Amino acid sequence: MASKLIAIVAGVGPGTGASVARKFAATYPVVLLARNPDNFNDLAKEINSSGGKAIGISTDISDSGSVKSAVEAIKKEFGSDVGAAAAIFNASGGFLRKPFLEVPEEVFSKSLDVSAKGGFLFSQATLPLLLKGVEQKSKYPPSLIFTGATASVKSNAMMASFATGKWALRALSQSLAREFGPQGIHVSHAIIDGVIDIPRTKEWLKDMGPEAKLSADGIANDYWWLHTQPRTNFTWEIDLRPAVEKW
Amino acid sequence: MASKLIAIVAGVGPGTGASVARKFAATYPVVLLARNPDNFNDLAKEINSSGGKAIGISTDISDSGSVKSAVEAIKKEFGSDVGAAAAIFNASGGFLRKPFLEVPEEVFSKSLDVSAKGGFLFSQATLPLLLKGVEQKSKYPPSLIFTGATASVKSNAMMASFATGKWALRALSQSLAREFGPQGIHVSHAIIDGVIDIPRTKEWLKDMGPEAKLSADGIANDYWWLHTQPRTNFTWEIDLRPAVEKW
Amino acid sequence: MASKLIAIVAGVGPGTGASVARKFAATYPVVLLARNPDNFNDLAKEINSSGGKAIGISTDISDSGSVKSAVEAIKKEFGSDVGAAAAIFNASGGFLRKPFLEVPEEVFSKSLDVSAKGGFLFSQATLPLLLKGVEQKSKYPPSLIFTGATASVKSNAMMASFATGKWALRALSQSLAREFGPQGIHVSHAIIDGVIDIPRTKEWLKDMGPEAKLSADGIANDYWWLHTQPRTNFTWEIDLRPAVEKW
């Protein structure tokens, strides 16, 4: 195994993205992608000051030029033949729960741009690096992991703008799992079916007890578990929810 | 029932679109939408000369301005308070079966633009007319029908660009079915799981006999059946395939 | 087409079974199967006195001996080379919504016995007759239709005993569709997702208006529509629910 293998996380924020970055930073140098540097600056500092290595790159994941620049910045930092052990797509266009006829085209398009086109651009950018990880005989099969949601498998009323992007992303992950599994890359999709416990959701579901929300660190553990599965035992999809969740 | 109720078909070509238009033209004036007028000119003539009424409007279904113009043209022709009995979305961005890393961004985006954004724009344009159909007490519940494919439920290797758009369209249809069913509109999704028998596919599957391909007229019959279901018995999804199809 | 083709309906009660029998009796002599003759006696009389032909046979669909006797009675009535145009499985073991640890083994087993083993026995008994229908060039492809429920695709808390049987029945129908489709038999599965409007449910959902329940005659119409699909356009599965249903 070469020493250069990195992990790349797109969609780093205060929740899942940060937890995943910390988890993978224990083993790999990590690249943090987010549009707004405020979303990765503190985290990069934290990782770098605690013995890990992290760089943040301001990136609009739905823009091919911006994604191309990010790859160039990665190669400048880690060498042009850098390989990746893991790439995690955690970006999301957000959602607007509104009657369908009141959803502006921009909102609908943004969800597709981030979830579907963003997922496409991220995959085209990272798969060549993951294939290098295979060549370089990474300890664990290089992993490409996509974060999904309840809306990845159920499209409720007034959720069309969010669900269309999420269903498209799930389709992308399934196709890639089938194409790149035989090439040694482990592609997975996680259905996060519940509220994640982050600062923004502090007041939510309070009456349901302290375990009514998903732990972001727990999600990171599960992504790491997916990453360590051997080639003989690949999981494409997991669902994740609190024990008390109604589903 | 007012006399003005119309049917609108987007994605009129030599196959399903034309058959659906002919079928619904037996009962309603039909509006034919396609980018290229060659795709509807002959059909409009055929319908108009055989006792029906049809107008074709050149429309780029993935462009909001073009869709807006189409609605204006419809209102100019049929009156500003025109209602619709049926709207059928049959457009598709086509597909390119290629290794993922060789799929150009334009191809990926086009599939999403037509299937996902096109489905969104078509729905936002036609739902107000379908709601008028409800007000005007149409004989059959106004119907919004989406044409899907095998790739709407299965995302195979090298099919990511097509499947992402089709999964997004299915998500759209499911959300709309849940939101607009209680408002009296019947939203359906048809999984066309096989090759449709059209001029372009004449030579395909010849060794499997004359019934190895789906009949476009048969699909139109099935869409009509969906249209005639009463409010007590709505079907959201059907699959359709030749008896000999492997699935 | 020979004149002998019959339709066989298992699980005739006051709801779907009776409506289906009436619908198919307009075209075919019908055989009515139910354990309790009270469930078919009046219906048989009604059909026979209004120009159709019906016989009822008391049958325990979960018992192979009883099913065998039913087939013998059918052959005695219609000739040993009788073919079938349609066989509809509408039986169900009922359900008990109870905490899992309070469900008696007999209740759990009965659901499996009727839905799963009953479906198996009915299929083995009727498929040879349906294959004769193919040989005899029936006007419509001989049909084997199974009645499912919400619990065929969703297994809720306290519904295990019902859902296990229904999921098994759906699996049976999918396997048979794949095996017998190429032999010319149309196998379908209908997910009835809502309350059916029958005498027993008269008081249910009253506050939701007159269209909150499925029409049994509507279901029968849909089964007839499935039956008339040509070999080029087979539907395996439909869902059916009232427009106002939450799902």
Add this chain to the structure above:
Amino acid sequence: MASKLIAIVAGVGPGTGASVARKFAATYPVVLLARNPDNFNDLAKEINSSGGKAIGISTDISDSGSVKSAVEAIKKEFGSDVGAAAAIFNASGGFLRKPFLEVPEEVFSKSLDVSAKGGFLFSQATLPLLLKGVEQKSKYPPSLIFTGATASVKSNAMMASFATGKWALRALSQSLAREFGPQGIHVSHAIIDGVIDIPRTKEWLKDMGPEAKLSADGIANDYWWLHTQPRTNFTWEIDLRPAVEKW
């Protein structure tokens, strides 16, 4: 945490069952259930002689009397208030890939008896013990894990007898996950989508390389991972297949 928590494995053979038993035996005393003692005798000896504790109990999982006797034997061995940390259902009625009309009733019934009724009896027998594990504040949430197969989600031609049982078992696991999750028990279902590498399959898929089959020890690792998930992050379902598997 009390010291008494045990793990119970039903369907111990030379593959998954044995690997799972070994894995859980590193932490818990294990109870091995199989009809034929040859399937657990050596394994029990191996575990007992390497520092663990195991007892084997000859049990017909489809027979309520036999399952009841097994529970009594467990309580005799570990005390009447024994709790369980894990219960793993790995039994299967086997399958016969044959044209449907050639499948004997006994074969069809056996699959249902083991997969569906066996799953029911095993769950009713072990859930009270798992609930005791919750009371006794087990380190990890008590787990009830079911082994599924490709045929749990796809019912192919000539696979009806196997698939009906497997779909029923999946329905059972989903219902139990919904009912017992809020009570602190983690119910999971694993779709094993490929050939497991066991002595009996030594010669299979040889031309596809050494990683074309699932590792039974890998499956056991994945079950252990499921077991260690905290209450905030429960996975109901995972799929597992070799990287090179076509699906």
